[in-house]
Amino acid sequence: MYELFFQNFNTKVALTKEEETLIKNYLIPKKLRKKQYLLQENEVCKSYAFIEKGALRAYSVDDSGNEHIIQFGIEGWIVSDLYSFLTGEPATYNIDALEDSELVLISKTAHEELLQKLPKYETFTRLNITGAYIAMQKRLTSIISSPLEERYTNFTKAYPEIIQRVPQHMIASYMGLTPETLSRIRKRISAK
Amino acid sequence: MKTKKTIAIIGATGNMGSAISKSLSKGNYRLLLKANEEDKLDVLVKEIESIQTKAEVGVAVCPAEAGWEADIIILALPFGAEKEVAKKIKEVANQKIVISISNPLNETFDGLVTASDTSAAEELQKLLPNSKVIKAFNTTFAADFSSPVIDGKQVDAFIAGNDEEALQTVSELVTTAGFNPIVAGDLSISRTLESMQLLLIQLGIKYNYNWLAGWKILHN
Numbered sequence: 439m440y441e442l443f444f445q446n447f448n449t450k451v452a453l454t455k456e457e458e459t460l461i462k463n464y465l466i467p468k469k470l471r472k473k474q475y476l477l478q479e480n481e482v483c484k485s486y487a488f489i490e491k492g493a494l495r496a497y498s499v500d501d502s503g504n505e506h507i508i509q510f511g512i513e514g515w516i517v518s519d520l521y522s523f524l525t526g527e528p529a530t531y532n533i534d535a536l537e538d539s540e541l542v543l544i545s546k547t548a549h550e551e552l553l554q555k556l557p558k559y560e561t562f563t564r565l566n567i568t569g570a571y572i573a574m575q576k577r578l579t580s581i582i583s584s585p586l587e588e589r590y591t592n593f594t595k596a597y598p599e600i601i602q603r604v605p606q607h608m609i610a611s612y613m614g615l616t617p618e619t620l621s622r623i624r625k626r627i628s629a630k
Numbered sequence: 631m632k633t634k635k636t637i638a639i640i641g642a643t644g645n646m647g648s649a650i651s652k653s654l655s656k657g658n659y660r661l662l663l664k665a666n667e668e669d670k671l672d673v674l675v676k677e678i679e680s681i682q683t684k685a686e687v688g689v690a691v692c693p694a695e696a697g698w699e700a701d702i703i704i705l706a707l708p709f710g711a712e713k714e715v716a717k718k719i720k721e722v723a724n725q726k727i728v729i730s731i732s733n734p735l736n737e738t739f740d741g742l743v744t745a746s747d748t749s750a751a752e753e754l755q756k757l758l759p760n761s762k763v764i765k766a767f768n769t770t771f772a773a774d775f776s777s778p779v780i781d782g783k784q785v786d787a788f789i790a791g792n793d794e795e796a797l798q799t800v801s802e803l804v805t806t807a808g809f810n811p812i813v814a815g816d817l818s819i820s821r822t823l824e825s826m827q828l829l830l831i832q833l834g835i836k837y838n839y840n841w842l843a844g845w846k847i848l849h850n
Contacts, residue, residue: 439721463760466725469699474660478633547795548725 439467442490443542446514451561460556464548468541470494476533476541477519483529485543486518487511492539493603496531497611507612510536510600516566536604581614589613590623634686636660637803638700640693640707640715643670646731647706649775650767650807652678655685657806662699664690697722702729702799704767709734709743709750716757723761727796729803730754730820731767733827739835742828744821751790751820764791764800765820769827770809773842778808785844786810788826790819812847 443465444458453461466485470476476494477483487494494517496509508531511517522529523546544552552559580589590613594601601609610620637654641647642663651663655678665671671689678687690696697703697719705712709732719728730751734744744750751765766789770778778785787809791797797813804811814823826845834843 462724464725467698467722468701469695471699474636475633481633543725545725 439490439540440465440542442514443488446488447562450565451558453558457556457558461552461559464544464552466543466545466548468543470535470539470541472535472538474535476517476535477529477531479530479532480528482526483519483522483531485545486516486520486523486549487533487541487543488516489513490540490542492541493536493600494533494539495536495604495608496533498531505611506614507608510597510604510608510612512599512603516570520567520570536608586613586615586619586623587627590620591627632658634658634660635701635799636662636699637702637704638662638664638690638693638696639704640664640696640719641711642706643667643674644706645772646767647704648674649772650704650706650731651687652681653775653807654803655682655687657803659806660686660688662688662690662696664693664696693718694722697726700726702727702803703761704729704731705754706731708732712750712754713757716754720758723758726761727793727799728754728758728761728763729766729800730763731765733768733824733831735828735831739828739831742824744824746821749818749820749824751817751824755817762791762793762796763817764789764793764796765817765823766790766800766804767807768820768823769830769845771841771843773840774809774844775807777842778844780842780844783846784808784810786812786846788812788814788819788823788845790814790817790823792816 447453476487489511491513494511495507496517497505497507499505517533519529519531606620607617610617637659639647639651639661642651643665651661651674655661663671675687675689678685693715703719703723703726705715707715712732732750734742734750736743751763755763769788770785774785787804789797789800789811801811830843834841
């Protein structure tokens with residue numbers, strides 16, 4: 439139920455058995471079926487989710503009702519509306535399951551208590567947030583300055599598993615393209 | 631939009647379990663029902679789907695599976711059965727709300743089997759130390775759910791527990807079910823709440839209230 443979570447934790451910072459037990463007391467095991475929501479827009483994001491199994495996406499909806507995918511998540515990743523989680527303001531993202539998923543949730547209350555109690559949890563959090571920041575900077579730079587073909591090629595190289603598991607129209611949404619444009623780009627790449 | 635919460639109701643085909651399931655199907659919840667009698671459970675699911683066409687209701691194969699998918703777990707079970715189910719859900723109920731509805735009555739309905747310094751809810755909390763045990767729906771009879779207004783007054787439903795946020799969430803459930811929620815205090819108040827229902831049962835038998843009775847606090 440928490441295997442991957444602790445495996446991931448231990449690669450970032452090694453825990454003793456006692457520390458694992460202490461952390462376990464705070465974790466919420468949660469199964470989510472395909473298409474079910476973990477979070478809906480305008481609700482405060484009260485926990486973040488580590489993915490033990492499955493795939494999720496976070497997306498926002500614009501005024502015309504179009505979905506824009508912000509982030510995908512698969513095994514070993516964390517998904518949340520970090521802005522809402524940290525500030526307590528209503529979420530701007532929706533998060534739902536693309537496959538039947540098994541999650542480990544950490545509530546805001548648990549998060550804050552663990553930060554107080556366990557310096558190793560603080561390290562774990564710092565590394566997670568640093569990682570998220572780096573990913574976001576890369577994504578931002580790529581969106582504003584890389585040519586489309588290069589963006590798609592980089593994405594397929596960085597996340598081959600997501601390409602396998604997620605439908606093309608969602609990849610297009612993630613890249614800010616229409617499915618037709620993405621399809622043209624893919625044709626151009628394969629023709630090379 | 632509020633994220634739809636999943637509520638597991640274990641013991642869904644009992645008098646209380648089916649009453650709670652039907653009344654909560656009115657709300658923005660996904661219900662996951664579990665009961666030993668599968669035939670009865672199928673009938674209940676069909677009944678709920680026919681009353682509430684928009685209801686999202688499913689059936690779980692075992693208490694642990696139900697609890698794993700759930701955000702809130704309702705043990706619609708007699709006191710005697712709670713212990714065994716608590717063992718099965720302990721791991722998946724970690725940090726989740728678990729609602730105890732039971733009244734630990736003795737066989738002759740004239741006393742409680744729990745000692746005076748504890749309650750069914752507190753005993754459940756001991757079995758599930760990392761869960762947020764909340765006492766609710768123990769002062770309401772099953773029949774009250776279809777008539778939460780008796781003699782022109784909305785029946786009060788008392789809630790007790792130690793976690794503020796969980797009390798708030800359960801208050802919303804109680805409101806969805808049609809009752810007036812009153813947070814009575816921490817989990818130890820369950821002793822009083824369970825004794826209150828003992829009294830109501832005794833009075834019901836004595837004066838023939840026909841199991842449609844409830845508590846209402848009159849105040850200005």
